[in-house]
Amino acid sequence: MKEGEKNIKAEDISYIEKMCADTWKSLYRFIYFKVQNREEAEDITQETYCKAILYMKKSNVRIDKSMGFLKTVSLNILRDRWRKSKRQGKTVNFDDINPEMTAIEDYTENIAQREIIQNALKILNKDQRTVIELRILKGCSVADTARLMNKKESTIRVMQYRSLQALNKIIKEKH
Known part of the structure; x- marks a missing residue:
């Protein structure tokens, strides 16, 4: 066991399992709605639970409104990812771009x-x-x-x- 890590009691494990079972579907849908990508939504959902459980272990608290707490954690993860991707930017080679393939279709008509x-x-x-x-x-x-x-x-x-x-x-x- 690492230094600073608290023992997890049996009732804590059952609490965490129940929280995950009760919230994972709606949390995944919430995240998927934000990212519109199955793999990314799965990753963020998993990361959300990891961070939430780590927080609960460190603080030795139980979250009363777990869905609201999990949504907040997931939004923070999303914001961090968006900020990171904004800072990194994207490299574009203009010679490789085909204007017909990359043109945005106008759906208004x-x-x-x-x-x-x-x-x-x-x-x-x-x-x-x-x-x-x-x-x-x-x-x-x-x-x-x-x-x-x-x-x-x-x-x-x-x-x-x-x-x-x-x-x-x-x-x-x-x-």
């Missing part, structure tokens, strides 16, 4: 188009909207769509054609 279509779908009647949702958006077959809507397959084909025409007309009129 996609979002605008999606909103236009959603607004146009709201104008269609219920059957027209349902046919388009089942056939086009969800990819259901004509037979499945007919069964779900309790109509004939030929009726579904005609409804789909007319619904798409109506949708096209609404979009052209509005935009």
Whole structure:
């Protein structure tokens, strides 16, 4: 045993095991939400528990609100990592950069188009909207769509054609 390290009692071990079992899922999700990387979230979660347990052993305290304490520890670890990566910077060789590969795609046009279509779908009647949702958006077959809507397959084909025409007309009129 190292100098300054206290003996861990059996009740301390069971307390630590219970704390970890009760909090690891929500702590991992919290960290993953921040870093958006599975491996990094796993590393930070593990480091969080190591630092928290070390603190509890040194201070000989039990944490009442363990989730809040663990989130604070994990945020401190994240801040330290972000500061460290900011200081180090990144080396870039401009000759190796392909502008087409590194260009950031502009999603605003996609979002605008999606909103236009959603607004146009709201104008269609219920059957027209349902046919388009089942056939086009969800990819259901004509037979499945007919069964779900309790109509004939030929009726579904005609409804789909007319619904798409109506949708096209609404979009052209509005935009």
